[in-house]
Amino acid sequence: xxxxxxxxxxxxxxxxxxxxxxxxxxxxxxxxxxxxxxxxxxxxxxxxxxxxxxxxxxxxxxxxxxxxxxxxxxxxxxxxxxxxxxxxxxxxxxxxxxxxxxxxxxxxxxxxxxxxxxxxxxxxxxxxxxxxxxxxxxxxxxxxxxxx
Amino acid sequence: xxxxxxxxxxxxxxxxxxxxxxxxxxxxxxxxxxxxxxxxxxxxxxxxxxxxxxxxxxxxxxxxxxxxxxxxxxxxxxxxxxxxxxxxxxxxxxxxxxxxxxxxxxxxxxxxxxxxxxxxxxxxxxxxxxxxxxxxxxxxxxxxxxxxxxxxxxxxxxxxxxxxxxxxxxxxxxxxxxxxxxxxxxx
Numbered sequence: 001x002x003x004x005x006x007x008x009x010x011x012x013x014x015x016x017x018x019x020x021x022x023x024x025x026x027x028x029x030x031x032x033x034x035x036x037x038x039x040x041x042x043x044x045x046x047x048x049x050x051x052x053x054x055x056x057x058x059x060x061x062x063x064x065x066x067x068x069x070x071x072x073x074x075x076x077x078x079x080x081x082x083x084x085x086x087x088x089x090x091x092x093x094x095x096x097x098x099x100x101x102x103x104x105x106x107x108x109x110x111x112x113x114x115x116x117x118x119x120x121x122x123x124x125x126x127x128x129x130x131x132x133x134x135x136x137x138x139x140x141x142x143x144x145x146x147x148x
Numbered sequence: 149x150x151x152x153x154x155x156x157x158x159x160x161x162x163x164x165x166x167x168x169x170x171x172x173x174x175x176x177x178x179x180x181x182x183x184x185x186x187x188x189x190x191x192x193x194x195x196x197x198x199x200x201x202x203x204x205x206x207x208x209x210x211x212x213x214x215x216x217x218x219x220x221x222x223x224x225x226x227x228x229x230x231x232x233x234x235x236x237x238x239x240x241x242x243x244x245x246x247x248x249x250x251x252x253x254x255x256x257x258x259x260x261x262x263x264x265x266x267x268x269x270x271x272x273x274x275x276x277x278x279x280x281x282x283x284x285x286x287x288x289x290x291x292x293x294x295x296x297x298x299x300x301x302x303x304x305x306x307x308x309x310x311x312x313x314x315x316x317x318x319x320x321x322x323x324x325x326x327x328x329x330x331x332x333x334x335x
């Protein structure tokens with residue numbers, strides 16, 4: 001059963017706003033926040049179940065961050081943001097992940113871009129927790145090798 | 149870092165303007181019969197509840213009308229205004245349409261007949277039962293009244309016992325009495 005949108009919105013709005021604020025800065029985060037949840041509303045009736053909604057809404061928010069970056073710097077590099085919590089900042093990583101196999105790319109992006117747990121990543125990409133962990137580390141190894 | 153109230157309200161208004169909601173609801177915190185939770189769809193008012201705790205209502209609203217249930221004050225404005233006027237004694241008839249999707253056919257039939265009971269008048273469970281085809285179904289009519297999803301607008305407070313006693317009310321007898329007094333149906 002898909003929860004009422006109010007329940008979903010209430011559960012995720014704070015962390016989505018934090019995520020957008022960190023990626024885009026306060027001003028652009030406000031528009032991106034509204035756009036994220038409007039897109040979620042448009043897609044909401046097509047959801048088949050109420051699982052993995054957190055990963056789903058992060059996927060939407062992240063796409064909006066990308067769109068925003070492209071709009072601002074067509075064809076250019078994505079902006080560099082500082083490394084936080086010892087993780088490579090997503091924007092630094094993103095341009096390099098395009099060539100990864102899809103599952104590894106998704107795992108890397110969800111882990112280091114969205115700070116999702118391997119449990120949640122597994123759910124989002126339809127794998128076990130263990131397979132999600134392996135895909136992320138295989139992706140990171142491949143990135144290291146390609147960019148040495 | 150939290151979502152500011154103004155950003156929150158901006159999103160809620162934008163969701164309604166973009167016509168993306170199955171149900172918009174809000175809580176009217178201060179009416180003469182206490183706080184009310186009210187809900188509207190694109191077709192009209194779908195819920196008025198004396199239980200104003202949203203968490204008790206949202207899942208059922210989502211099940212009946214669709215999952216996009218969101219608190220959003222703007223779509224409620226017409227209903228809010230009509231209720232204000234009613235409670236001030238300036239309105240005897242609601243113009244807003246009702247949306248009773250999801251109710252069994254019998255309930256819909258009884259509620260349609262109920263909607264014709266005029267302001268300031270009362271009828272009885274038995275009379276309403278007779279009008280909907282079975283004079284002996286007074287008890288069934290009572291059950292329909294008790295589960296009326298849109299009290300006040302669908303005026304189940306105007307249905308009383310054959311003896312003239314107020315009998316019962318989903319929102320409690322005090323409220324029934326208040327509404328009938330407001331309408332001048334009882335002294």
